[in-house]
Amino acid sequence: MPTTDKASSRDRLLDAADRLFYRDGVSVGVEALCRTAGVSKRSMYQLFESKDEMLAASLERRLPRYQALLMPPDPVAGTPRERILYVFEQVKKASAEPDYCGCPYLAVLVELKDPEHPASQVARAAKEHLAEMFRTQAEEGGARDPELLARQLMLIFDGASARAGARVERLDDGLATATVTALMDAAAMR
């Protein structure tokens, strides 16, 4: 297979993995993934050792896009408080989409129930990256205990994504923003 075909098979498989794992969960089968990608199982196993590896690779590839969506476009514009609120405004916007199933990284962690799985490790790193951003902003905003505030914001982030993704809550009235504001106030953050 020429290199470009290989690259495009890989991309098509990862596109299918992104979509199907997010929509249907991690138990989606290799057949469905290959069929959606238009790639033979033989080719798939030349590109990825296993379905698990393909899941991890798809989450890894998706990460920059996911982070670009959540993070303020200009990382120094506005106040630390505004930068944190921006993240939750983005979650609110995403949750209004009909195909929203919550944060893909949290979903994978909940579904796999195995912290050692290669995909869980990618998901954990994604979560740590966001917590780190919260911590940095909390420090810059003079929060009393930036580490505690960052962990509290992660509870809200994951609680809001999971509940809105499962359609047991709606975020469009600003629920997450109001909660985050109360916690930033309680931490005496500017």
Next chain:
Amino acid sequence: MPTTDKASSRDRLLDAADRLFYRDGVSVGVEALCRTAGVSKRSMYQLFESKDEMLAASLERRLPRYQALLMPPDPVAGTPRERILYVFEQVKKASAEPDYCGCPYLAVLVELKDPEHPASQVARAAKEHLAEMFRTQAEEGGARDPELLARQLMLIFDGASARAGARVERLDDGLATATVTALMDAAAMR
């Protein structure tokens, strides 16, 4: 089959369903469930129309036990604030168990990604029951906006369960309790 055998097959199947769905997720197969329960597939299909129905029945049967674990043993003892904190103390305790995988009802909602699934409906009712308890206590405690506070507490409850269940957070230092306290204070709850 005599009635008592039928009852015991049903109980054994529901016990297996409780354990396996919680530990491994909703994609556990009928074979594994029947093998664990020591019940033939034929008998299983005499008792339940489908695996989906068995999952819903197992969540339904588990509900009183789950609620008894979370709710204060004496529903009028202590203050409304203490009754809410009791729930989060129980989550903290549960999360210290090695086999903790978070709230079983949230996990099913996240995994099924289908609000119309019979098991999602049981899970949603479990969530609504807890939110209702929070709302009642918030009202009794004079919170400024009891409905808002109840929804915020649900974000914390599900965020904390999901993150601790996925081993990306620990609750043993009182993270959830501290967060809930900050939100009750912000709502001017007694």
